[in-house]
Amino acid sequence: MTSTTNRRQQPIQRPKGTQDIFLDKVALWHAVERTATQLLESAGYSEIRTPVFESTELFKRSVGEDTDIVNKEMYTFEKGDRSLTLRPEGTAGVVRAFIEQGLHRQPKPLKLFYSAPMFRYERPQAGRQRQFHQFGVEVFGADSPAADAEVIQLAMRLFERLGLPNLVLEINNIGDSASRQQFRESFCQLIEPVLLEFCDTCQTRFHTNPFRMLDCKNSACQEHYSEPTVARFLASEWTSEASQKHYTQVTTILDYLKIPYQRNHRLVRGLDYYNATVFEITSTHLGAQNTVCGGGRYDSLVEQLGGPSTPAVGWALGMERLVSLVEDCALPALDYYIVTDQHASALALADQLRQQGKSVEVDLTARAFGKQLATANKRHAHSAIILGEAEASSGQLQIKFLSSGQQIEQSRDDLLKSCKLPEA
RNA sequence: GCGGGUGUUGCCAAGUGGUUAAGGCCCCGGAUUGUGAUUCCGGUAUUCGUGGGUUCAAUUCCCAUCACCCGCCCCA
Secondary structure (H helix, E strand, C coil): CCCCCCCCCCCCCCCCCCCCCCHHHHHHHHHHHHHHHHHHCCCEEEEEECEEEHHHHHHHCCCCCCCHHHHHHEEEEEEEEEEEEEECCHHHHHHHHHCCCCCCCCCCCEEEEEEEECCCCCCCCCCCCEEEEEEEEEEECCCCHHHHHHHEEEEEEHHEEEEEECCCEEEEECCCCCHHHHHHEEEEEEEHHHHHHCCHHHHHHHHHHHHHHHCCCCCCHHHHHCHHEEEEEECCCCCHHHHHHHHHHHHHHHCCCCCEEECCCCCCCCCCEEEEEEEEEEECCCCCEEEEEEEECCCHHHHHCCCCCCCEEEEEEEEHHHHHHHHHCCCCCEEEEEEEEEEHHHHHHHHEEEEEECCEEECCCCCCCCHHHHHHHHCCCCEEEEEEEHHHHHHHEEEEECCCEEEEEEHHHHHHHHHCCCCC
Protein backbone atom coordinates (compact mmCIF):
# COMPACT_ATOMS: atom_id res chain seq x y z
CA MET A 1 0.00 0.00 0.00
CA THR A 2 1.23 3.45 -0.86
CA SER A 3 -1.56 5.28 0.93
CA THR A 4 -0.39 6.92 4.13
CA THR A 5 -3.23 9.40 4.38
CA ASN A 6 -5.12 7.67 7.18
CA ARG A 7 -2.07 6.57 9.13
CA ARG A 8 -2.11 8.06 12.59
CA GLN A 9 0.26 10.96 13.23
CA GLN A 10 3.34 9.80 15.07
CA PRO A 11 3.28 11.50 18.47
CA ILE A 12 6.32 13.59 19.25
CA GLN A 13 8.24 12.40 22.30
CA ARG A 14 10.20 14.55 24.67
CA PRO A 15 13.96 14.65 24.06
CA LYS A 16 15.98 11.94 25.77
CA GLY A 17 17.01 12.77 29.32
CA THR A 18 14.25 15.36 29.87
CA GLN A 19 11.13 15.25 32.03
CA ASP A 20 7.63 16.64 32.30
CA ILE A 21 6.84 17.66 35.87
CA PHE A 22 3.17 18.06 36.80
CA LEU A 23 0.38 17.39 39.31
CA ASP A 24 1.62 15.87 42.61
CA LYS A 25 5.20 15.93 41.42
CA VAL A 26 5.24 19.66 40.74
CA ALA A 27 3.59 20.27 44.13
CA LEU A 28 6.47 18.40 45.69
CA TRP A 29 8.97 20.51 43.76
CA HIS A 30 7.25 23.67 44.96
CA ALA A 31 7.36 22.46 48.55
CA VAL A 32 11.09 21.73 48.32
CA GLU A 33 11.84 25.00 46.51
CA ARG A 34 9.76 26.94 49.02
CA THR A 35 11.56 25.38 51.97
CA ALA A 36 14.94 26.12 50.42
CA THR A 37 14.05 29.67 49.42
CA GLN A 38 12.61 30.50 52.85
CA LEU A 39 15.64 29.11 54.64
CA LEU A 40 18.11 30.99 52.44
CA GLU A 41 16.17 34.26 52.55
CA SER A 42 15.95 34.01 56.33
CA ALA A 43 19.75 33.88 56.32
CA GLY A 44 20.12 36.99 54.17
CA TYR A 45 20.68 35.32 50.81
CA SER A 46 18.99 36.77 47.74
CA GLU A 47 18.08 35.11 44.48
CA ILE A 48 19.98 35.72 41.27
CA ARG A 49 18.66 34.78 37.82
CA THR A 50 21.16 34.51 35.02
CA PRO A 51 20.77 33.43 31.37
CA VAL A 52 20.28 29.81 30.42
CA PHE A 53 23.05 30.18 27.82
CA GLU A 54 26.38 31.94 28.08
CA SER A 55 29.52 32.34 25.98
CA THR A 56 31.19 28.97 25.56
CA GLU A 57 34.41 30.65 26.61
CA LEU A 58 33.01 31.30 30.10
CA PHE A 59 32.73 27.60 30.87
CA LYS A 60 36.06 26.76 29.31
CA ARG A 61 37.76 29.32 31.50
CA SER A 62 35.96 28.49 34.74
CA VAL A 63 35.03 24.81 34.76
CA GLY A 64 38.29 23.94 33.00
CA GLU A 65 39.34 22.80 29.51
CA ASP A 66 40.39 19.36 30.71
CA THR A 67 37.19 18.48 32.54
CA ASP A 68 34.67 16.02 31.12
CA ILE A 69 31.93 18.65 31.42
CA VAL A 70 33.69 20.95 28.97
CA ASN A 71 35.19 18.22 26.82
CA LYS A 72 32.20 16.11 26.02
CA GLU A 73 29.07 17.17 27.87
CA MET A 74 28.24 20.71 26.72
CA TYR A 75 25.37 21.72 24.46
CA THR A 76 27.20 24.22 22.29
CA PHE A 77 25.81 26.02 19.27
CA GLU A 78 26.99 28.77 16.95
CA LYS A 79 24.99 31.92 16.22
CA GLY A 80 26.54 34.48 13.92
CA ASP A 81 30.20 34.55 14.86
CA ARG A 82 29.72 33.55 18.50
CA SER A 83 29.81 30.24 20.23
CA LEU A 84 27.17 29.83 22.93
CA THR A 85 26.56 27.02 25.41
CA LEU A 86 23.59 25.96 27.53
CA ARG A 87 24.92 26.22 31.08
CA PRO A 88 26.18 22.90 32.47
CA GLU A 89 26.44 24.32 36.01
CA GLY A 90 25.49 27.47 37.88
CA THR A 91 28.58 29.02 39.41
CA ALA A 92 30.21 30.28 36.20
CA GLY A 93 27.21 32.41 35.21
CA VAL A 94 26.81 33.82 38.71
CA VAL A 95 30.48 34.81 38.83
CA ARG A 96 30.21 36.37 35.37
CA ALA A 97 27.19 38.42 36.54
CA PHE A 98 29.00 39.33 39.76
CA ILE A 99 31.78 40.89 37.71
CA GLU A 100 29.69 42.33 34.87
CA GLN A 101 27.10 43.94 37.15
CA GLY A 102 29.70 45.41 39.48
CA LEU A 103 28.35 43.40 42.41
CA HIS A 104 31.78 43.60 44.03
CA ARG A 105 30.72 47.16 44.97
CA GLN A 106 27.88 45.76 47.08
CA PRO A 107 28.47 45.46 50.83
CA LYS A 108 30.50 42.35 51.54
CA PRO A 109 29.87 39.56 51.84
CA LEU A 110 27.34 39.18 49.05
CA LYS A 111 25.20 36.09 49.55
CA LEU A 112 23.27 34.72 46.59
CA PHE A 113 21.21 31.67 45.65
CA TYR A 114 19.75 30.34 42.41
CA SER A 115 17.38 27.63 41.28
CA ALA A 116 17.68 26.83 37.62
CA PRO A 117 17.86 24.21 34.86
CA MET A 118 21.28 22.93 33.77
CA PHE A 119 22.24 20.92 30.70
CA ARG A 120 24.77 18.17 30.19
CA TYR A 121 24.96 15.76 27.30
CA GLU A 122 25.37 12.44 29.13
CA ARG A 123 23.82 9.00 29.02
CA PRO A 124 20.67 9.30 31.18
CA GLN A 125 20.38 7.11 34.24
CA ALA A 126 18.61 7.18 37.60
CA GLY A 127 19.45 10.59 39.07
CA ARG A 128 21.08 11.83 35.89
CA GLN A 129 19.18 13.73 33.21
CA ARG A 130 20.32 15.84 30.30
CA GLN A 131 18.22 18.72 31.53
CA PHE A 132 18.36 18.77 35.31
CA HIS A 133 17.88 21.41 37.98
CA GLN A 134 20.24 22.77 40.54
CA PHE A 135 19.62 24.86 43.60
CA GLY A 136 22.81 26.57 44.63
CA VAL A 137 24.30 29.20 46.91
CA GLU A 138 27.36 31.40 46.50
CA VAL A 139 29.00 33.69 49.06
CA PHE A 140 31.35 36.34 47.70
CA GLY A 141 33.87 38.39 49.62
CA ALA A 142 34.22 36.34 52.80
CA ASP A 143 37.44 34.42 53.29
CA SER A 144 36.78 33.39 56.86
CA PRO A 145 36.14 29.73 57.80
CA ALA A 146 32.78 30.90 59.10
CA ALA A 147 31.59 31.35 55.51
CA ASP A 148 32.47 27.73 54.66
CA ALA A 149 30.79 26.58 57.84
CA GLU A 150 27.67 28.66 57.21
CA VAL A 151 27.01 27.33 53.73
CA ILE A 152 27.50 23.77 54.97
CA GLN A 153 25.25 24.50 57.94
CA LEU A 154 22.52 25.82 55.63
CA ALA A 155 22.72 22.77 53.39
CA MET A 156 22.45 20.42 56.37
CA ARG A 157 19.58 22.39 57.90
CA LEU A 158 17.72 22.32 54.61
CA PHE A 159 17.93 18.52 54.49
CA GLU A 160 16.85 18.41 58.13
CA ARG A 161 13.79 20.57 57.41
CA LEU A 162 12.88 18.31 54.54
CA GLY A 163 13.00 15.37 56.94
CA LEU A 164 16.02 13.65 55.41
CA PRO A 165 18.15 11.80 57.92
CA ASN A 166 21.11 9.55 57.05
CA LEU A 167 22.85 11.96 54.74
CA VAL A 168 26.63 11.83 54.95
CA LEU A 169 28.77 14.96 54.79
CA GLU A 170 32.30 14.37 53.56
CA ILE A 171 34.86 17.13 53.65
CA ASN A 172 38.43 17.68 52.54
CA ASN A 173 41.04 20.38 52.09
CA ILE A 174 42.69 20.47 48.67
CA GLY A 175 44.94 23.44 49.40
CA ASP A 176 45.85 26.30 47.11
CA SER A 177 47.03 26.01 43.53
CA ALA A 178 50.73 26.29 44.42
CA SER A 179 50.66 23.46 46.94
CA ARG A 180 48.45 21.46 44.61
CA GLN A 181 51.05 21.87 41.87
CA GLN A 182 53.74 20.60 44.24
CA PHE A 183 51.57 17.74 45.37
CA ARG A 184 50.85 16.84 41.78
CA GLU A 185 54.55 16.61 40.94
CA SER A 186 55.41 14.45 43.94
CA PHE A 187 52.34 12.30 43.42
CA CYS A 188 53.21 11.67 39.80
CA GLN A 189 56.79 10.76 40.70
CA LEU A 190 55.51 8.30 43.27
CA ILE A 191 52.97 6.70 40.95
CA GLU A 192 54.83 6.69 37.65
CA PRO A 193 56.77 3.42 38.29
CA VAL A 194 53.49 1.51 38.75
CA LEU A 195 51.36 3.55 36.35
CA LEU A 196 50.79 0.60 34.01
CA GLU A 197 48.98 -1.25 36.80
CA PHE A 198 46.23 1.38 36.85
CA CYS A 199 43.09 1.28 34.73
CA ASP A 200 42.97 3.01 31.34
CA THR A 201 41.05 6.03 32.52
CA CYS A 202 43.47 6.54 35.41
CA GLN A 203 46.38 6.40 32.99
CA THR A 204 44.75 9.14 30.95
CA ARG A 205 44.02 11.16 34.06
CA PHE A 206 47.66 10.80 35.11
CA HIS A 207 48.47 13.22 32.32
CA THR A 208 45.37 15.43 32.34
CA ASN A 209 44.23 15.67 35.96
CA PRO A 210 45.98 13.25 38.35
CA PHE A 211 43.71 14.32 41.23
CA ARG A 212 40.82 12.54 39.57
CA MET A 213 42.75 9.27 40.01
CA LEU A 214 42.17 9.47 43.74
CA ASP A 215 38.43 8.89 43.61
CA CYS A 216 38.55 6.18 40.94
CA LYS A 217 36.04 3.46 41.84
CA ASN A 218 38.25 0.69 40.50
CA SER A 219 39.39 -1.34 43.53
CA ALA A 220 42.67 -2.37 41.85
CA CYS A 221 43.55 1.31 41.47
CA GLN A 222 42.53 2.05 45.04
CA GLU A 223 44.82 -0.67 46.39
CA HIS A 224 47.84 1.34 45.36
CA TYR A 225 46.77 4.12 47.70
CA SER A 226 46.78 1.79 50.73
CA GLU A 227 50.44 0.91 50.25
CA PRO A 228 52.30 2.40 53.23
CA THR A 229 54.52 4.85 51.35
CA VAL A 230 51.66 6.14 49.23
CA ALA A 231 49.17 6.19 52.11
CA ARG A 232 51.60 8.12 54.27
CA PHE A 233 52.13 10.58 51.47
CA LEU A 234 48.40 11.10 50.87
CA ALA A 235 47.70 11.60 54.55
CA SER A 236 50.59 14.03 54.93
CA GLU A 237 49.83 17.68 55.46
CA TRP A 238 50.84 18.65 51.95
CA THR A 239 48.66 21.74 51.74
CA SER A 240 49.82 25.23 52.64
CA GLU A 241 49.95 26.24 56.27
CA ALA A 242 47.30 28.89 55.73
CA SER A 243 44.82 26.46 54.20
CA GLN A 244 45.47 23.92 56.96
CA LYS A 245 44.65 26.52 59.56
CA HIS A 246 41.53 27.48 57.63
CA TYR A 247 40.45 23.85 57.37
CA THR A 248 40.95 23.26 61.08
CA GLN A 249 38.80 26.26 61.90
CA VAL A 250 36.04 25.12 59.57
CA THR A 251 35.89 21.71 61.24
CA THR A 252 36.04 23.28 64.69
CA ILE A 253 32.96 25.35 63.88
CA LEU A 254 31.18 22.29 62.47
CA ASP A 255 31.96 20.45 65.71
CA TYR A 256 30.56 23.36 67.71
CA LEU A 257 27.40 23.33 65.55
CA LYS A 258 27.15 19.57 66.12
CA ILE A 259 27.16 18.93 62.39
CA PRO A 260 28.58 15.45 61.82
CA TYR A 261 31.10 15.02 58.99
CA GLN A 262 33.70 12.58 57.74
CA ARG A 263 37.13 13.65 56.62
CA ASN A 264 38.02 12.10 53.29
CA HIS A 265 41.46 13.02 52.02
CA ARG A 266 40.68 11.38 48.68
CA LEU A 267 37.70 13.63 48.02
CA VAL A 268 38.36 15.74 44.94
CA ARG A 269 35.95 17.50 42.66
CA GLY A 270 35.50 17.43 38.92
CA LEU A 271 35.55 21.17 38.37
CA ASP A 272 38.87 22.97 38.20
CA TYR A 273 38.00 26.11 40.12
CA TYR A 274 37.93 24.70 43.64
CA ASN A 275 40.58 25.24 46.29
CA ALA A 276 40.90 24.70 50.06
CA THR A 277 37.58 23.36 51.42
CA VAL A 278 35.64 20.89 49.28
CA PHE A 279 32.69 18.81 50.41
CA GLU A 280 30.00 16.44 49.23
CA ILE A 281 26.75 15.30 50.80
CA THR A 282 25.66 11.82 49.74
CA SER A 283 22.71 9.50 50.33
CA THR A 284 22.65 5.73 50.23
CA HIS A 285 19.13 5.78 48.74
CA LEU A 286 20.07 7.14 45.34
CA GLY A 287 21.90 4.33 43.54
CA ALA A 288 25.07 5.06 41.60
CA GLN A 289 24.48 8.82 41.39
CA ASN A 290 24.52 9.32 45.15
CA THR A 291 25.73 12.91 45.53
CA VAL A 292 22.89 15.24 46.54
CA CYS A 293 25.00 18.31 47.15
CA GLY A 294 28.55 19.28 46.33
CA GLY A 295 30.61 22.39 46.70
CA GLY A 296 33.60 24.16 48.09
CA ARG A 297 35.73 27.25 48.06
CA TYR A 298 36.83 28.94 44.82
CA ASP A 299 38.97 31.90 45.86
CA SER A 300 40.63 32.62 42.54
CA LEU A 301 37.74 32.20 40.09
CA VAL A 302 36.49 35.80 40.18
CA GLU A 303 39.95 37.14 39.43
CA GLN A 304 40.55 34.45 36.83
CA LEU A 305 37.44 35.64 34.97
CA GLY A 306 38.59 39.24 34.99
CA GLY A 307 37.13 40.59 38.22
CA PRO A 308 38.79 41.94 41.34
CA SER A 309 40.35 39.30 43.58
CA THR A 310 37.41 38.03 45.65
CA PRO A 311 37.24 34.92 47.83
CA ALA A 312 34.11 32.80 47.40
CA VAL A 313 32.47 29.62 48.60
CA GLY A 314 29.31 27.80 47.57
CA TRP A 315 27.49 24.59 46.74
CA ALA A 316 24.89 23.21 44.39
CA LEU A 317 22.36 20.51 44.98
CA GLY A 318 20.54 18.36 42.43
CA MET A 319 16.81 19.03 42.62
CA GLU A 320 15.77 15.79 40.92
CA ARG A 321 17.85 13.78 43.38
CA LEU A 322 16.60 15.79 46.34
CA VAL A 323 12.95 15.55 45.28
CA SER A 324 13.29 11.79 44.85
CA LEU A 325 14.43 11.58 48.48
CA VAL A 326 11.56 13.72 49.76
CA GLU A 327 8.91 11.78 47.86
CA ASP A 328 7.09 10.63 51.00
CA CYS A 329 6.50 14.12 52.34
CA ALA A 330 2.89 15.13 52.89
CA LEU A 331 1.47 17.50 50.33
CA PRO A 332 0.12 20.81 51.55
CA ALA A 333 -3.57 20.44 52.31
CA LEU A 334 -6.41 22.57 51.04
CA ASP A 335 -8.32 24.76 53.52
CA TYR A 336 -11.72 24.83 51.80
CA TYR A 337 -13.44 23.01 48.98
CA ILE A 338 -16.66 24.74 47.90
CA VAL A 339 -19.46 22.33 47.00
CA THR A 340 -21.90 24.30 44.94
CA ASP A 341 -24.37 24.75 42.12
CA GLN A 342 -24.20 28.53 42.49
CA HIS A 343 -20.96 29.16 40.66
CA ALA A 344 -20.98 32.96 40.50
CA SER A 345 -21.53 33.24 44.23
CA ALA A 346 -18.98 30.48 44.95
CA LEU A 347 -16.27 32.09 42.82
CA ALA A 348 -16.83 35.39 44.65
CA LEU A 349 -16.60 33.68 48.05
CA ALA A 350 -13.44 31.82 47.04
CA ASP A 351 -11.91 35.10 45.96
CA GLN A 352 -12.66 36.69 49.34
CA LEU A 353 -11.30 33.71 51.27
CA ARG A 354 -8.12 33.70 49.22
CA GLN A 355 -7.62 37.36 50.04
CA GLN A 356 -7.66 36.28 53.67
CA GLY A 357 -4.81 33.93 52.88
CA LYS A 358 -6.81 30.71 52.69
CA SER A 359 -6.40 28.08 49.99
CA VAL A 360 -9.73 27.42 48.32
CA GLU A 361 -10.99 25.34 45.41
CA VAL A 362 -14.40 25.69 43.81
CA ASP A 363 -16.06 22.63 42.30
CA LEU A 364 -16.45 23.55 38.64
CA THR A 365 -18.67 20.65 37.66
CA ALA A 366 -22.43 20.51 37.96
CA ARG A 367 -22.37 17.12 39.63
CA ALA A 368 -24.45 15.92 42.53
CA PHE A 369 -23.33 17.26 45.92
CA GLY A 370 -22.40 13.75 47.00
CA LYS A 371 -19.90 13.49 44.15
CA GLN A 372 -18.57 16.93 44.95
CA LEU A 373 -18.02 15.98 48.58
CA ALA A 374 -16.14 12.90 47.42
CA THR A 375 -13.88 15.15 45.37
CA ALA A 376 -13.36 17.44 48.37
CA ASN A 377 -12.22 14.41 50.29
CA LYS A 378 -9.81 13.36 47.53
CA ARG A 379 -8.30 16.84 47.55
CA HIS A 380 -7.59 16.41 51.27
CA ALA A 381 -9.53 19.57 52.05
CA HIS A 382 -9.82 20.49 55.71
CA SER A 383 -13.47 21.40 55.29
CA ALA A 384 -16.13 21.69 52.64
CA ILE A 385 -18.34 24.75 52.27
CA ILE A 386 -21.77 23.91 50.94
CA LEU A 387 -23.19 26.75 48.92
CA GLY A 388 -26.44 25.82 47.22
CA GLU A 389 -29.51 27.76 46.31
CA ALA A 390 -30.75 28.05 49.90
CA GLU A 391 -27.37 29.22 51.24
CA ALA A 392 -26.94 31.72 48.42
CA SER A 393 -30.22 33.43 49.23
CA SER A 394 -29.97 33.27 53.05
CA GLY A 395 -26.23 33.97 53.35
CA GLN A 396 -25.99 31.09 55.88
CA LEU A 397 -23.36 28.59 54.75
CA GLN A 398 -22.99 24.93 55.70
CA ILE A 399 -19.42 24.16 56.77
CA LYS A 400 -18.54 20.48 56.96
CA PHE A 401 -15.33 19.34 58.66
CA LEU A 402 -14.25 16.41 56.57
CA SER A 403 -12.20 14.58 59.17
CA SER A 404 -15.00 14.43 61.78
CA GLY A 405 -18.04 14.70 59.53
CA GLN A 406 -19.37 17.39 61.83
CA GLN A 407 -21.30 20.16 60.09
CA ILE A 408 -22.06 23.67 61.31
CA GLU A 409 -23.97 26.61 59.97
CA GLN A 410 -22.15 29.91 59.69
CA SER A 411 -22.97 33.16 57.95
CA ARG A 412 -20.81 34.28 55.10
CA ASP A 413 -19.72 37.38 57.00
CA ASP A 414 -18.76 35.42 60.13
CA LEU A 415 -16.73 32.98 58.08
CA LEU A 416 -14.77 35.79 56.46
CA LYS A 417 -14.32 37.53 59.80
CA SER A 418 -13.15 34.37 61.56
CA CYS A 419 -10.35 33.72 59.14
CA LYS A 420 -9.21 37.30 58.82
CA LEU A 421 -5.45 37.63 59.11
CA PRO A 422 -4.15 39.69 62.03
CA GLU A 423 -3.30 43.30 61.19
CA ALA A 424 0.35 43.76 60.36
C1' G B 1 30.90 6.67 24.02
C1' C B 2 30.71 1.07 25.97
C1' G B 3 28.12 -3.36 28.44
C1' G B 4 23.32 -5.73 30.48
C1' G B 5 17.79 -5.52 31.04
C1' U B 6 12.74 -3.74 29.94
C1' G B 7 8.55 -1.60 26.79
C1' U B 8 0.59 -4.28 26.87
C1' U B 9 -4.74 1.62 28.59
C1' G B 10 -3.56 7.60 32.98
C1' C B 11 -1.02 3.87 36.74
C1' C B 12 0.14 -1.43 38.29
C1' A B 13 -0.04 -5.53 35.45
C1' A B 14 -1.83 -11.16 33.08
C1' G B 15 -1.58 -13.29 28.42
C1' U B 16 -1.51 -16.08 23.47
C1' G B 17 1.01 -17.56 16.05
C1' G B 18 -5.69 -17.54 14.82
C1' U B 19 -13.24 -15.50 16.88
C1' U B 20 -14.76 -9.49 21.17
C1' A B 21 -6.44 -8.65 24.57
C1' A B 22 -7.64 -11.03 31.83
C1' G B 23 -7.64 -8.56 36.53
C1' G B 24 -6.70 -4.39 40.03
C1' C B 25 -6.23 1.03 40.88
C1' C B 26 -7.61 5.80 39.00
C1' C B 27 -11.36 8.24 36.11
C1' C B 28 -16.65 8.59 34.36
C1' G B 29 -22.08 7.32 34.89
C1' G B 30 -25.90 5.08 37.99
C1' A B 31 -28.18 2.87 42.74
C1' U B 32 -28.59 7.90 46.07
C1' U B 33 -31.62 14.55 40.97
C1' G B 34 -28.47 18.74 48.50
C1' U B 35 -24.14 15.56 51.91
C1' G B 36 -17.92 12.17 51.38
C1' A B 37 -14.12 8.15 52.83
C1' U B 38 -18.01 1.69 52.89
C1' U B 39 -21.08 -1.23 49.40
C1' C B 40 -23.34 -2.66 44.64
C1' C B 41 -24.06 -2.18 39.15
C1' G B 42 -22.27 -0.36 34.50
C1' G B 43 -18.52 2.23 31.13
C1' U B 44 -13.46 3.38 29.32
C1' A B 45 -7.05 -0.25 24.67
C1' U B 46 -10.18 -0.56 16.34
C1' U B 47 -4.91 -2.07 20.03
C1' C B 48 0.04 -4.48 22.68
C1' G B 49 6.63 1.87 22.16
C1' U B 50 7.53 2.87 16.67
C1' G B 51 8.89 1.18 11.64
C1' G B 52 9.79 -2.90 8.58
C1' G B 53 10.21 -8.35 7.56
C1' U B 54 8.53 -13.76 7.88
C1' U B 55 3.43 -15.93 7.65
C1' C B 56 -2.96 -17.48 4.97
C1' A B 57 -2.73 -14.95 9.94
C1' A B 58 1.79 -11.31 14.29
C1' U B 59 0.80 -8.07 20.51
C1' U B 60 3.29 -13.04 20.27
C1' C B 61 8.83 -14.97 15.77
C1' C B 62 13.01 -11.92 13.29
C1' C B 63 15.48 -7.14 12.25
C1' A B 64 15.94 -2.06 12.97
C1' U B 65 14.77 2.18 15.72
C1' C B 66 13.12 5.08 19.96
C1' A B 67 12.40 5.56 25.17
C1' C B 68 13.24 4.01 30.10
C1' C B 69 16.03 1.15 33.91
C1' C B 70 20.90 -0.95 35.92
C1' G B 71 26.24 -0.61 35.53
C1' C B 72 30.95 1.79 33.31
C1' C B 73 32.14 6.83 32.84
C1' C B 74 30.89 11.53 35.01
C1' C B 75 28.66 14.69 38.61
C1' A B 76 24.17 17.70 41.27
